[in-house]
Amino acid sequence: MDIESLSRWMDAEGLPGEGEVAEATALSGGSQNELYAITRGGASMALRRPPGYGIEGSAKVLMREARLLKALSGTGVPHAAFRGASDDLDVIGAPFYMMDLVDGWSPMGGGWVAPFDTDLEARSGLAIQLADGAAKMARVDWKAQGLEGFGKPEGFLERQVDRWLSHLSAYRFRDIRGLDETARWLRDHTPMTFEPGIMHGDYQFANVMYRHGAPAELAAIIDWEMATIGDPLLDLGWVLVGWPPEGDAMKYARYLNYDGMPSRDDMLEHYAKVSGRDVSQIDYYVILARFKLAVVLEASVARHAKGEADERVARFGPIVLELMEFAASLSRTTPLR
Structure with missing residues (x-):
């Protein structure tokens, strides 16, 4: 992942830690997409992107998921708060969205x-x-x-x-x-x-x-x-x-x-x-x-x-x-x- 490019995108989106370079750590969980913990400006977020194979088909599903998470804001449905999304491959090479990292257990x-x-x-x-x-x-x-x-x-x-x-x-x-x-x-x-x-x-x-x-x-x-x-x-x-x-x-x-x-x-x-x-x-x-x-x-x-x-x-x-x-x-x- 191009973390510097991601950090510039985060700046443009007004996400916490403007000007800082984010830190990314791969997380386990989920079989369909890759998940990363993103920390910057004291905030803990999660980035979700398609796997390295089959990006085209997975991207559509991922963007639907991002749209739904955004729509759930303020509804009372427990979910990870939506932070932003992009289908611009120039950012990190794949579509992705970001949400808050949930502190909990499964x-x-x-x-x-x-x-x-x-x-x-x-x-x-x-x-x-x-x-x-x-x-x-x-x-x-x-x-x-x-x-x-x-x-x-x-x-x-x-x-x-x-x-x-x-x-x-x-x-x-x-x-x-x-x-x-x-x-x-x-x-x-x-x-x-x-x-x-x-x-x-x-x-x-x-x-x-x-x-x-x-x-x-x-x-x-x-x-x-x-x-x-x-x-x-x-x-x-x-x-x-x-x-x-x-x-x-x-x-x-x-x-x-x-x-x-x-x-x-x-x-x-x-x-x-x-x-x-x-x-x-x-x-x-x-x-x-x-x-x-x-x-x-x-x-x-x-x-x-x-x-x-x-x-x-x-x-x-x-x-x-x-x-x-x-x-x-x-x-x-x-x-x-």
Whole structure:
């Protein structure tokens, strides 16, 4: 990275430490883009840019993410405050954006940290805060925040099944039990109407950060690559993909210890209270989330089967089958509306 060029850009943007040369340190985290800590003028910021390969395709996604972060300012949605963005390759050789560096921790950094590793009551608060973040996203007036054209909310739910089946057809190599049954059920039970809103697209414990110590407090929602304007209830369904008690039978699809989690009813009650949205059809969104996640993960499984992905994605194989099995199972017990 040309740090002197970046520093000149920071001067032009009025960022802290005018005239100083910034310091940059590579950070881990995130699989799609490179992340750096940038310090200057006593401020700690983060710079996000595409990887050295596939810059053209990644740049579009990155600039969308920057646009969304900018739009979230003042909304009450926990996020890293936006500092600036540029698609001028002359600055550092790639498009990038800058945001505040969040002081917090992620469950993906090694599971629950103290006191949440042993205090189950405190751990319960982490889940309520997760639901709270989704609810705050759902209540944002996205048009007022300048997000017209950010997504295509018209027909969003009606497109889901065919879109993801088409996606799967490009790499399908094995039978996925429950796939056709779940697809039929989703088509037959698509909600007639919904209120469009900001949707993260991959909303789960893996994509949030918490402030240090108890009580639990969400510090920021991160990794907005999949964000769009769609049906925010799908984010809530994504949260509940493996939720107890039904999710307790899952052997592969969970990546955290769910002991101490609040009941699903408590999660739904909090979300409804904060968002103002009707959650009575949440089973549809849980089934859709399991269906979609299974299809998305199957892409990696297919690449591994062809020898094009490393052993780390091999574990997704049984997760895909379990997700679809549980999607089909829930559909059999969910009555017609």
